[in-house]
Structures are given as structure tokens and as C-alpha cells.
Amino acid sequence: MRTERLATALLAIAVTIPAAAPRAQRSAPLDRNAVPKAGPAPAIRIPAWTRTRLSNGAELVVSVKKDLPLVSFNVGFIGGSTSYDPPGKMGIAPFVAQMLSEGTSTRSADELSNAQQLLGISISANIAQETGTLGFTALKDRLPAAVDLLADMMLHPKLPQEALDRIRGRTLVSLQQARDNPNAVASNVFAKVTYGDQHPYGAVSTPATVNSITRDDIVAFHKAYFTPGHAVISVAGDVDPAAVKALVEHAFADWHRGGSKPTFAYPALPAPKPRTIYLVDKPGAAQSVFALGEPGPNQYTPDYYAIQVMNTILGGLFQSRLNRDIREEKGYSYGVSSSFAFGRGPGAFRAGGGIVTAKSDSALILFMQHLRGVQGSEPFKDDEVRQGKDALVQSLPLQFSSVNGVRSAVSGIYLRDLPENYYQTYASRIDGVTKDDLMRVAKKYIDLDVMNLVIVGDRVAIEEALRRTGIAPIVRLDADGKPVVTP
Numbered sequence: 488m489r490t491e492r493l494a495t496a497l498l499a500i501a502v503t504i505p506a507a508a509p510r511a512q513r514s515a516p517l518d519r520n521a522v523p524k525a526g527p528a529p530a531i532r533i534p535a536w537t538r539t540r541l542s543n544g545a546e547l548v549v550s551v552k553k554d555l556p557l558v559s560f561n562v563g564f565i566g567g568s569t570s571y572d573p574p575g576k577m578g579i580a581p582f583v584a585q586m587l588s589e590g591t592s593t594r595s596a597d598e599l600s601n602a603q604q605l606l607g608i609s610i611s612a613n614i615a616q617e618t619g620t621l622g623f624t625a626l627k628d629r630l631p632a633a634v635d636l637l638a639d640m641m642l643h644p645k646l647p648q649e650a651l652d653r654i655r656g657r658t659l660v661s662l663q664q665a666r667d668n669p670n671a672v673a674s675n676v677f678a679k680v681t682y683g684d685q686h687p688y689g690a691v692s693t694p695a696t697v698n699s700i701t702r703d704d705i706v707a708f709h710k711a712y713f714t715p716g717h718a719v720i721s722v723a724g725d726v727d728p729a730a731v732k733a734l735v736e737h738a739f740a741d742w743h744r745g746g747s748k749p750t751f752a753y754p755a756l757p758a759p760k761p762r763t764i765y766l767v768d769k770p771g772a773a774q775s776v777f778a779l780g781e782p783g784p785n786q787y788t789p790d791y792y793a794i795q796v797m798n799t800i801l802g803g804l805f806q807s808r809l810n811r812d813i814r815e816e817k818g819y820s821y822g823v824s825s826s827f828a829f830g831r832g833p834g835a836f837r838a839g840g841g842i843v844t845a846k847s848d849s850a851l852i853l854f855m856q857h858l859r860g861v862q863g864s865e866p867f868k869d870d871e872v873r874q875g876k877d878a879l880v881q882s883l884p885l886q887f888s889s890v891n892g893v894r895s896a897v898s899g900i901y902l903r904d905l906p907e908n909y910y911q912t913y914a915s916r917i918d919g920v921t922k923d924d925l926m927r928v929a930k931k932y933i934d935l936d937v938m939n940l941v942i943v944g945d946r947v948a949i950e951e952a953l954r955r956t957g958i959a960p961i962v963r964l965d966a967d968g969k970p971v972v973t974p
Contacts, residue, residue: 528877529884533910536897537728541736543744545715546901549728550893558630558724559894561622562641563902565717567615569687569832570749571708578692579700579708580614582654586705587612587621589650591643596650599640608633610640616687617751617831618902619712624891627725631734638738641713648702658697669769669776669943672966673839677778677941679968680765681835683757688782688832693967714746715739721898724890751831756782759937762959764851767966768946775847775944777823777839779854783932786829786903792916793924794827794932799875800925801825801861802838806874808857808865809838817853819846827932831903836932844945848952851940855958858938861929867922880914 536550568580588610590596603609608623610633621641625633665671675691682689722731759781784790802809802825814820820842828834838858842850857865886892900909940959942949954961963971 528881531880531883531914532887533883534723534887534893534897536723538901539728539732541715541720541732541739543715543739543742545718545720545739545742547732547735548719548721548897548901549726549731550721550723550897551726551728552723552890552893553725555890556627556725557624557890558627558722558726559622559624559890560630560634560637561620561721561894561898562637563622563719563721563898564614564619564712565617565719565902565904566712566749566751567617567619569616569690569753570751571712572687572690573704573708575696576700576704577690577696578658579704580619580712582651582658582700583646583705583708583712584612584614584619584621585654586646586650587640587644589647590645591639592645593643594639599636602636606633606636608636610637612640614712630726631738634734634738638742642739642742644709646702646705646709651700651702651705655697655700658692659694662692662694662697666966669772669774670841672767672769673776673778673941673943676765676767676943676964676966676968677780677835677837677939680939680941680964681780681782686754686756688753688830688835711746715742715744716746717748718746719898719901721894721901723894723897753832756833759934760939762936762938762940764940764942764953764959764961765964765968766946766950766953766961767941767943767964768971769943770945770947772943772945773844774841775844775850775942775949776841777850777854778837778941778943779839779938780835780837781934781938782833783827783836784829785832785834786905790924790928790931791829793920793928795879796872796875796917796920797861797925797929798825798827799878800867800871801857801929804875804878808860808871809854812857813840813842813850813853817846817849819843819850819853823850823854839941842944844948847942847944847949848956851942851953851958852956855935858933858935861925862933863926863930867925872922872925876917876920879917883910883913 534550534552536548539547541547568577572579588596588599590599594602606625606629608625608629610621610623612621613619621637623633623637678689678691720735784794799807801807802823807824809823809825813823820840823840825838827836838854886896896910899905900907942953950961963973965971
């Protein structure tokens with residue numbers, strides 16, 4: 488009887504399943520040898536925004552995006568550690584950013600944390616080399632309380648000594664761990680050999696600079712930095728601009744006028760040296776980390792758009808020349824790339840990545856071949872130029888698809904001092920770049936004769952092979968970028 492009931496149930500299920508479509512109605516088999524056709528390019532819709540000035544002198548930028556009841560709120564500052572860290576005190580800026588969550592004159596650190604959890608927000612703070620930010624994303628109805636909480640953290644922090652001691656200890660441990668990380672060592676040594684000790688771009692935190700930071704230094708930095716004279720408050724989401732301005736004026740009522748924008752008057756760069764391999768020993772390393780480059784142009788160069796396209800083709804995409812050859816075809820790496828930093832000052836051009844130890848010499852030869860290639864020995868092809876341009880332009884719709892993306896893009900115009908029509912003209916400027924432009928900027932901004940070739944790896948395994956390439960003489964450095972004295 489049980490078997491009969493089971494058979495009846497299975498028959499009922501089978502009856503409800505639609506019959507398979509006749510073979511003639513099924514889709515054609517997939518031809519895996521044919522490249523799929525690309526769909527239509529996504530439409531670019533640049534959001535509008537309003538720009539006003541608060542009574543204390545801070546700028547307020549608001550972009551309305553009402554598809555979701557969300558708001559992205561940020562207090563940004565023009566200038567960062569390169570302008571506000573005192574000499575010999577590298578590391579104060581991130582210390583201050585971390586200490587803003589350590590309690591205020593009316594709330595303990597735990598109370599700040601609990602208040603954020605109840606509001607469903609996370610207030611993040613960061614002070615980088617040339618900008619600083621303090622912000623959150625919140626539901627529309629939580630915005631007033633969230634802004635009040637952020638204002639309290641920014642304007643009335645306790646900055647307690649015990650927090651400084653704890654953060655200092657954690658930072659010292661991180662610095663010690665970084666000495667065992669070839670990527671961190673390569674970045675620090677590259678900064679040292681490229682910019683020297685006297686340029687802010689060459690400054691790195693060390694145990695000595697971290698130990699020299701006092702609470703008085705923290706308090707002085709906070710007082711000098713968190714001023715409205717160089718602040719840009721940016722808001723994007725389901726808001727009314729007039730209501731936002733009233734809210735911000737009320738929340739920051741005791742943030743009084745003061746401060747100014749930094750000048751970014753950086754010192755001159757050290758004189759360039761002939762191309763050199765700077766080798767840092769990492770015994771037993773399975774990979775060699777490459778950091779190859781030199782000082783580049785600032786973000787205001789008229790060649791900005793041509794450089795963007797050229798670098799995208801060279802090393803900015805997964806399918807770029809560097810990554811396609813060194814990773815995909817040769818299998819020497821999990822991934823290599825290139826970039827231009829485009830700072831207020833001469834941000835670095837840098838190429839590199841992790842290379843399997845046994846192929847360090849071969850990879851270096853390939854890097855140099857591709858750097859020469861974009862200068863003319865390997866002419867740009869129509870399809871790769873089109874791909875490079877499309878990759879840059881077609882990333883914009885995604886950037887403007889969220890409240891955080893809109894807010895970040897719009898605030899970046901004012902934090903970086905870009906033209907207000909930057910995004911409106913971006914696509915046409917990229918599209919106007921020619922092959923001649925690409926070769927010209929490659930020759931102008933990638934100077935192979937003075938390039939710094941920093942390689943962190945197992946010296947015993949790679950030094951002689953690197954020397955045999957004849958690409959450049961080898962100078963041995965330690966993890967701090969100081970010359971190694973050989974007996």
C-alpha cells in the first residue's frame with residue numbers, strides 16, 4: 488500500500504513538469520571559439536549638485552539622489568600629513584584619525600560605539616597624504632542624530648594618553664611586521680630612493696618617529712587641522728539641500744571660522760641618478776617584489792588624459808601589456824601593473840608586482856621591453872587603444888550608481904581642486920587622445936635612463952642573474968633603504 492501511494496505521488500509530480508521543448512526550438516549550441524559581442528555601452532548620467540558656503544567658511548556640496556532612503560555624509564579636508572605633520576613626526580595624522588573614536592567630552596569610547604550601533608552607522612576617519620575625511624552612510628531618518636555624533640567626535644575629542652599609548656604600541660608591532668613583508672619593504676624603499684629624506688613623499692613612519700609623538704603633538708595637530716577654512720562637507724542621497732544646510736549649521740554651531748588651505752609648496756626633488764637596481768635581501772623569499780619607477784607629473788598636467796589612456800594599456804588593466812605577457816603568457820607572476828599617483832606634487836610613476844624568484848631576471852627584461860614598447864618600439868594598436876579608452880569611460884556609470892560613489896566623486900572635485908566640469912568633459916577628453924599623444928607622454932614621463940629599479944628578494948638566488956642582464960648596476964640596500972656595507 489505504501490509503495491502504491493509513493494508511485495501515485497511521483498506520477499502526480501511528473502504530470503506537473505512541462506515537457507521538454509522540441510530540439511528545433513532549443514537555443515543554438517554555444518560557439519566557444521567566437522568572442523561574444525559586447526553589449527551597448529552604459530549611459531553616463533553625471534549627477535547635479537549645489538555648492539554653498541557655511542557661516543564658518545566651510546564649503547557644503549549636496550547632490551540629491553532619491554532612489555533609496557540613504558544618505559552619504561562626509562567632512563573632507565584639503566591637505567593631509569604632508570602639509571600638517573611636523574618635521575620628524577611622521578605618523579601623527581593617522582594617530583589623530585584613530586583617536587577621534589576614543590571618547591569626547593560628553594561620551595566615552597564605549598558610548599560612541601554604542602551610539603553608532605543604535606543608529607546603524609559606522610563613522611570612519613582617515614587622514615592621508617593630501618586629504619582627510621570623516622564620514623558615514625545612514626538611513627535618511629537617522630541623519631540628524633548621526634551628524635550630531637560626528638560633530639561631537641570631530642570637535643570635542645578627549646584624545647586620552649592611554650589611547651595614544653595603546654595605538655603607539657600597536658603601530659610599533661605593525662612596523663616590525665612590515666619589515667617581514669616584501670611588499671611593504673619595497674614601497675618604503677621605493678619612496679626613499681625616489682624622493683629622498685627631505686621630500687614629504689619620501690617620509691615613512693619609523694619606530695623613532697612613532698616613539699617621538701606626544702599627546703601635546705596630537706592636541707596641536709587636531710587644533711590646526713580640524714578647521715573650517717579648508718573643509719568641504721559633501722552630502723549625497725535622499726535629502727533637500729536647504730534642509731541639509733540648516734542641519735549642518737546647527738550641528739556645527741560651535742565650529743568657529745579659522746584655518747586656510749595649505750599651499751602644497753613642496754621642496755625640489757633630489758637630482759635624478761642613473762638607472763640603478765636597488766636590491767634588498769629577503770633570504771628564502773619565494774617571490775621577488777618589483778617597484779620600478781620615478782617621480783611623475785602632478786594631477787594638473789595638461790597631459791593627464793593621455794597619460795591615463797597610455798597607462799591603462801601598459802599596466803592598468805588585467806589585459807594590459809604587462810600583465811598579459813608576464814602573468815598570462817609567461818606565468819612569472821600572479822599579477823603585475825603600473826600606475827601614476829597624480830598628487831598635488833610629482834606623484835610617482837610605478838610599475839611592478841610579485842615575481843617568482845627563479846624568473847626575476849627574465850621578468851625585469853620584459854618590464855624594460857614593455858616600457859620601451861609604449862615609447863614607440865611596439866606601436867599602439869587600434870583595438871588596445873579602444874579598449875583602454877572604453878575601460879576608463881565605462882567605469883563612470885558604476886561610480887555614480889550609489890550614494891557613496893556620487894558623494895565621493897563630487898567631493899573629490901573640490902578636495903583635489905579639479906574643474907567643476909571634470910566629469911562632464913571626461914569622456915570627450917579621453918576620446919580625443921591620439922596614438923601620437925600616447926607615445927609622446929610615454930617618452931616624456933617614463934625616463935628609462937634614470938629609473939629606480941627596487942627589487943626585494945632572495946639576493947643569493949637572484950643577484951648574479953640580475954647583474955647578467957646588463958640593465959643597470961646593483962646597489963644593495965637594507966629594509967630602511969640604507970646602503971649595506973659589504974665586508
